[in-house]
Amino acid sequence: MKFIHTSDWHLGRQLHNEPLLDEQAHMLEQIMELAISQAVDALIIAGDIYDRAIPPASAVELLSHFLDRMITDHGIPVVLIAGNHDSHERLGFGSQQMARSGLHIYGPLCAAVQPLQLGDCFFYPIPYAEPAVVRHLLQDDDITTHQQAMAVILQQVMTHDSQGLPKVVVAHCFLDGGSESESERPLSIGGADRIDPTLFQPFDYVALGHLHGPQYRGEAHIRYSGSPLKYSFSEAKQKKSVTLVELEAGRPPIIQQLPITPRKDVRVIEGFLEDLLLAAKSDPTPEDYLMVRLSDTQALLDPMGRLRSRYPNVLHLERTGLMSRQQGEESGRERIKKGELEMFSDFFGQVAGAPMTEAQQQMMTSLIDELHKGELQ
Template identity: 60%
Template sequence: MKFIHTSDWHIGRQLHNQSLLDDQRFVLNQIIELATEHSVDAVVVAGDIYDRSVPPANAVALLDEVVNRLVNELKIPLIMIAGNHDGHERLGFASRQMNDSGLHIIGPLTKDVRAIELNGKAGGALFYGLPYADPATVRQVFGCDVSTHEQAMAKLLEQVDEHDSKGLPKVVVSHCFLDGGSESESERPLSIGGADKISPKLFTPYSYTALGHLHGPQYKGAEHVRYSGSMLKYSFSEQHQNKSVTLVELDGDGKASFELLPLKAMRDVRIIEGELAELLELGKTDINREDYLMVRLSDKTAILDAMGKLRSMYPNVLHLERTGLMRENGKVELNRDHIKKGELDMFTDFFSQVSGETMTEAQQQAMSAAIDELHKAERTS
């Protein structure tokens, strides 16, 4: 059994208000070509298919193109689960009617975790799709007492453990945050205070675990517990990441081997630094000057229309920082530290500045619950 593991497509995403739809189409076509080239038996997408719970029409149209090519034209089964960015009910619409076509969509969490049996050219496997679900959702669906993401995941995996696979390898597909995973700025937190972290040990008993949520390709706990990473760089913090999909092959004993198949973006996402005159001169010979750029200007004097001058050479400058002007008073470092803080940390600072007192533990817990509810409402709106 051979399949491609990918995740975090985020179709419809923007980078600093720049639509990435054409860039996404460019890379999705590569994924289809890789599936054909390697004669895979399935493609697995581990959540965050869309970037928003209510995706724009052009994002839906692009996904429809991809699904049609894979499932209808190439006859390659496709498994997709809902991530924390997806609208679970919308993504899962009519999924039961589509199963026989080779399209398997796991949208809302249900009480019965369904095993999807796929037979490849050299054997079969069972795939268990576990859509993103916070502890409150698991409590509601299963009527159980869980308070952390790890307890919620352990509850879902009970059915996977109990299911008789009849000797076939078990592949778990999930969208979550494993403890110790390397984050980037483009991922939306699943929770606050560390309650979203899950031990990788929960997934090591299975032949392979296809994970989504973290945008950098990596594994945790064991080599067969893997994040494929996103298909594109969705923040400047990812400029040094190499994007790929993971080609997985299960042998007759259910042991997994993997290979990272690189993806090439239509435009790279990177940061350039220096004085304006120097950067404009370098741009004359920069064959990648149409990349999406963050520019950090080190000039210490005022510049009239710095962005306009830069865009005359680099048309896709998306963000400009005047580090030279701001270096002495340290505002840049302060601003970056402020951006990296979570919502709770920022509100705690605000509370202290306004009231002159620190928040009590009870106040922090109440604020944490309120922020969680806001994130949940945003996902379901």
């Protein structure tokens, strides 16, 4: 059994209000090409297929076309489970009718785990569920944490007779010690969502979803594929990929990360405005999605507009220079006044092309004073 493990597609997601559907379509193309070139027996998607319970219709259409091609044109079965971002009921619609064609969707969690044999391997898909849902479903009042819920479900997987075939668990959860990114929605507050990785040790491979950085916990076969795209600037340094897994009974799995190359990367650049504008000329990929951290300490005229003339997809601007300068200065009304004069002076310089004269500065100072007196009345 050879399969690709991926997760956290978040179809329909935006990055700082920028729609990503074209990027996602490009990413899906790569996954399809990898699946074909590696001649995999299945594609496994471990939850968070969509970004929202009600995804945009365009995202539904994108996934539908992808699945048509994977399954009908290329004969590659697809197994997918609902994550915490998905609507279980909506995703699960018609899943019984789809299974016969090789599309195995697991929407709402069932009381009995549903083993799925594909080739010489058993898959155990466990859609994301709140502990309260599991408690209700299994009528087990002792279940209050994610750890307890998962333990009870995995007990079923343990006892299922796979007739010697390898067991692959597919789940969407947060393993203790996992490293987070900003684009994941916490499953619960205060650490109650953490699950001990050793719970998963008995299985041959554990295909996890939820965390966006690729990583394994405990042992190499208990693994997050990570998202195939960067969904926040906190993921700028992650290398995105899907995970290729080869499984044979009685042998440890052979695991490989196959890189996914975005059309536009997500990067953070930092420096002085003029330096960055200069550097743009030799930047090989100025169309990337950028967060820009400006070191400049003085006021700047329309820095976003100037940056976008060179880097059209600057999505977020941070004035780190201004922030650190302000933190170092004395506080109080005097600091604010000085700040205003300085800011106007910088602005004047940029618009007029020359600094303010002595007279102009005095005029400005008295104007600011007057305004502040007005404030106090």
